[in-house]
Structures are given as C-alpha cells and as structure tokens.
Amino acid sequence: MTKETVRLGAVQETLLIPLYGRALDAKARRPVLGDVEAPRMVERIDYDFAKFRGPSLGGSVLRSAIFDGWVRRFLAEHPDGTVVELGAGLGTRSHRLDNGRARWFDLDLPDTVELRRRFFTDSTRITTLAASVLDTDWFERVAESGGPYFFVSEAVLLYFDEEQVRSVVRALADRFPGADLSFDTGGGTMMRSQDRNPVFKAVDARMTWTCDDPKALESWGLRLRESRTFATPQPEVARTWPWRHRYGVPLLARLVPPAVNTYRMNLFTLEAAR
Structure with missing residues (x-):
C-alpha cells in the first residue's frame, strides 16, 4: 500500500494528535467514538504516530464526544440545519453524525x-472549504x-492570540447573529504545562491563547450557555x-x-453588536 505523504505547517501538524487518539479509541474493547475511519487514515499516512503518547490522546477523544453532544442536540432540533467545522483537520464529524439532511462545511487551511x-469526497451536502478561520471570504x-x-x-482557537480570537468571534457574530458557536478554552495552568505534556514534546507548535474564565468572553458579545470539562460532560454523553x-x-x-x-x-x- 502506498503511503500518503504529510506536508503540514507546525500548527496544522497537531491535527494528527486527535486523529491518532481516535484511531486508538476505535480499537478499544469499548470505544467512546468508534471512529472507524481514523485507523484507516493512520494506516495510510506516512508518519510516526507512535511518538504521540500520554493522556492527551484519550482526552482528545473525550473532547470530541462533548462537542458531538452539542452537534447532535442541534441536529435533533434543526435536522435541516448547517454545521460548520472551523479547522476540520482530518475530523470525521460530518460523516459520523450526518443525519442525511443537514448541510456540512469542513473548513481548514489549504495544506x-x-x-x-x-x-x-464532497457531496451535495458536505462541502470542504480551503480557507483560514481568520478570513471572511x-x-x-x-x-x-x-x-x-x-x-x-x-x-x-487556542493556537491564536486573544485579539485574533476576538476578531473571529466578532466577525461571526456580525454575519451570523443568533447562531451557536462552540470552542474550547485553556486556563493558565494548562498553558504553562505544555512543555511537560508528552504529545507536545513531539511537535513544535504551542497553544497561545489563555482564558481562565469563559464567562468573561460575554463581553465580546457572546452568551455562554454551557461550559464543560472532561469531568462534567453532558449527562447524555456521560452515559x-x-x-x-x-x-x-x-x-x-x-x-x-x-x-x-x-x-x-x-x-x-x-x-450582534449592540
């Protein structure tokens, strides 16, 4: 089998961490996500995935499950709605959760x-967009x-600085007021421990944006509806x-x-801005 060569920027390379996490999860006796595509992609990509180790691999799987929970809830309420993945990487959410009616946009940088x-492969309802999250085109x-x-x-967004994150949020709010937006935030303790995290020892990129209190982001024009940790997933997800x-x-x-x-x-x- 011919292996797929990887040519990614430093930050983009980090997408291989959750891919490997999902691949390991898929092989578990009782998987969390059961992402059958992930092991196939890992097998086909020419990359030393074994250098990734530590609890962040399993954490990436739990994180995806929490985001999945919100997307599932949205699609239950709006089966013909539109889900936009900002920084899709090699994620499979648009395939794992598709209901046969929703529109999906998987956006990421050209590489x-x-x-x-x-x-x-794109379909009539699933579209891949080569663009930056920072752009509005x-x-x-x-x-x-x-x-x-x-x-x-x-x-x-953790890999951007605060002003860049704020600009992304404001641009989305101005164009799509009332829409749902989900993203993760990391406090100072997590940010300061990156160099001790085994997975980050294997890559060059480091997260930049520190946010200790997601509630404080409401000053940007957001309304916080839920904030979860790995210890407090949605009840339907935890089950x-x-x-x-x-x-x-x-x-x-x-x-x-x-x-x-x-x-x-x-x-x-x-x-929208008041």
Whole structure:
C-alpha cells in the first residue's frame, strides 16, 4: 500500500494528535467514538504516530464526544440545519453524525485541505472549504445554505492570540447573529504545562491563547450557555462513556483539580453588536 505523504505547517501538524487518539479509541474493547475511519487514515499516512503518547490522546477523544453532544442536540432540533467545522483537520464529524439532511462545511487551511481531500469526497451536502478561520471570504458560501447555523472550533482557537480570537468571534457574530458557536478554552495552568505534556514534546507548535474564565468572553458579545470539562460532560454523553472515564475522570478532577478543570469545552450563542 502506498503511503500518503504529510506536508503540514507546525500548527496544522497537531491535527494528527486527535486523529491518532481516535484511531486508538476505535480499537478499544469499548470505544467512546468508534471512529472507524481514523485507523484507516493512520494506516495510510506516512508518519510516526507512535511518538504521540500520554493522556492527551484519550482526552482528545473525550473532547470530541462533548462537542458531538452539542452537534447532535442541534441536529435533533434543526435536522435541516448547517454545521460548520472551523479547522476540520482530518475530523470525521460530518460523516459520523450526518443525519442525511443537514448541510456540512469542513473548513481548514489549504495544506490541510489538500491532505483531507485524499480521504474524503464532497457531496451535495458536505462541502470542504480551503480557507483560514481568520478570513471572511467564505462566509457567503456558508450563508447560502440558509441556516440555522452551528459553528464548531475544536482545538483551533487556542493556537491564536486573544485579539485574533476576538476578531473571529466578532466577525461571526456580525454575519451570523443568533447562531451557536462552540470552542474550547485553556486556563493558565494548562498553558504553562505544555512543555511537560508528552504529545507536545513531539511537535513544535504551542497553544497561545489563555482564558481562565469563559464567562468573561460575554463581553465580546457572546452568551455562554454551557461550559464543560472532561469531568462534567453532558449527562447524555456521560452515559455513553466506559466506566473508566465516567467515574475515573471526576475522581481525578477532585484529586488534582487544575489538571482537569482549567480546560473547558464551551457552547455560546453569537450576538450582534449592540
């Protein structure tokens, strides 16, 4: 089998971490996501995935499950809605959660999209966009779907600085007021520990944006609806997790709170500028 060569920028290379996490999860006796495509992609990509190790691999799977929970809820309420993945990487959410009616846009930088297109083909409802999250040229393409809209940005905005994140949020709010936006935030404890994290020892990129309190982001014109940690997933999501996660992570959060509680997955509503 011919292997697929990877040519990615430093930050883009980090997309291979959650891919490997999902591949390991798929081989578990009781998987969390059961992403059958992930092991196939890992097998085909010419890359030393074995250098990734540590709890962040499993954490990336739990993170995706939490974001999945919000997307599933959105699609249950709006089966013909539009889901936009901001920084899709080699994620499979548009395939794993597709209901046969929704519109999906998987957006990422050109080098990532070039790799993504080796594994996924667009359809009448699933569209890949080669663009930066910082740009707005792609807004009209998404707006043509008519909404309602759900924007997901998983493990992406953390690599920007605060002003860049704010500009992304404000641009989305001005063009898609009332839409849902979900993204993760990392507190100071997590940011300061990156060099001790085994997965980050294997890559050059480092996260930049520190946010200790997602509620404070409401001053940007967001409305915080939910904020979750690995220890506090949505009840309907927690019920699907193996016991080692369902009971082990809350115990870890009590024993070493900063290790778990400073990283949060958040659900916001975008509000137009007053």
